């Protein structure tokens with residue numbers, strides 16, 4: 001992956017007309033004007049472009065700085081989808097999105113590969129368990145199926161799982177995992193079939209701002225005049241916001257995924273199981289097991305090399321809860337790392353920016369972007385075409401929450 005720092009130039013609003021003309025005449029392939037420019041061809045940019053196009057807004061350009069689309073966090077995720085969140089808005093985003101993913105292949109085309117094997121959350125801290133049960137009340141009120149389990153009931157899901165220290169567990173039968181690449185490519189190809197244009201290897205490098213509103217996006221391939229731009233740049237959203245002079249508090253943090261070789265000792269399809277005391281999670285990936293655990297002490301960076309030193313800590317937590325893993329062996333060549341795009345309250349930043357007309361945020365999903373992509377696409381299309389998102393109230397997720405001091409932390413994070 002290229003380091004974006006080396007490709008960014010000053011915000012266009014801060015440079016002269018001569019510079020703009022230089023940019024705009026640089027390439028014969030330049031697109032002169034678009035209704036909307038979407039920055040980033042990950043699952044968010046793809047979903048937003050698709051939802052704009054099905055509503056008839058088809059003069060849309062997606063800029064992707066890499067040579068290939070869907071090569072950012074979307075292609076590196078653990079692909080989990082769950083309803084088990086602590087806020088009304090996040091639960092609503094999940095409910096809408098997972099329902100849409102059920103009919104994705106017929107509705108959009110492509111392959112969502114939704115496997116509703118469930119999420120099993122294990123609790124050993126009585127206070128955390130008490131707090132968590134309160135969020136299941138909210139989940140039930142919003143129509144989500146979540147079961148409260150005893151340790152013995154939880155232990156039936158995974159052979160030889162250690163349960164002696166557990167105080168309880170939850171099981172969400174409608175949760176599971178998907179194929180993020182298949183979803184993103186499905187949205188992209190459907191959008192392109194409706195006229196949306198994708199520009200690969202074309203970084204957004206600045207903005208043209210006139211009279212306090214967006215009037216164009218500068219790219220490595222020239223200037224595109226437009227009235228609306230969406231920052232769907234994932235972990236790079238903070239950099240892209242800075243090009244417009246905006247402080248978008250999205251920072252990249254490395255996350256690692258480790259894979260075993262095929263492991264028949266855990267047969268069938270276990271739920272995506274998370275030991276909430278350590279953050280260790282495990283699920284099947286084909287015949288192998290996929291595992292991870294966030295390192296809370298790792299500083300923000302764009303490093304996407306697998307952290308082999310962290311592996312020992314991950315395995316320690318995994319073996320303690322699942323002693324059966326002693327029989328497993330690591331498939332080193334199939335492990336990977338990617339970036340979580342994290343905000344201060346672990347919630348995304350969505351919607352029109354109050355300080356810059358024509359600029360829309362759709363970033364900072366803090367590790368939940370795959371599962372919230374269908375709803376985000378719909379809501380951002382509403383925000384752009386109707387003036388305001390209305391299917392789900394996203395006021396909690398607007399950027400001014402940080403200014404107003406009204407940000408609420410999402411507690412159910414991994």
Ligand SMILES: Cc1cc2nc3c(=O)[nH]c(=O)nc-3n(C[C@H](O)[C@H](O)[C@H](O)COP(=O)(O)OP(=O)(O)OC[C@H]3O[C@@H](n4cnc5c(N)ncnc54)[C@H](O)[C@@H]3O)c2cc1C
Nearest residue numbers: 040042043044065072073074078080204234338369370371
């Ligand atoms: C290890 C790991 C596990 C995860 N597990 C889950 C999970 O279980 N469930 C879940 O829902 N989510 C999970 N996530 C998070 C999820 O992957 C992200 O939230 C989601 O992919 C964000 O999508 P995106 O389109 O916003 O970002 P990305 O897929 O990163 O796409 C952003 C794109 O913008 C491009 N870009 C950046 N700057 C520019 C620029 N200046 N010009 C043009 N293009 C630009 C980038 O190259 C990139 O292609 C996980 C992430 C990781 C790394």
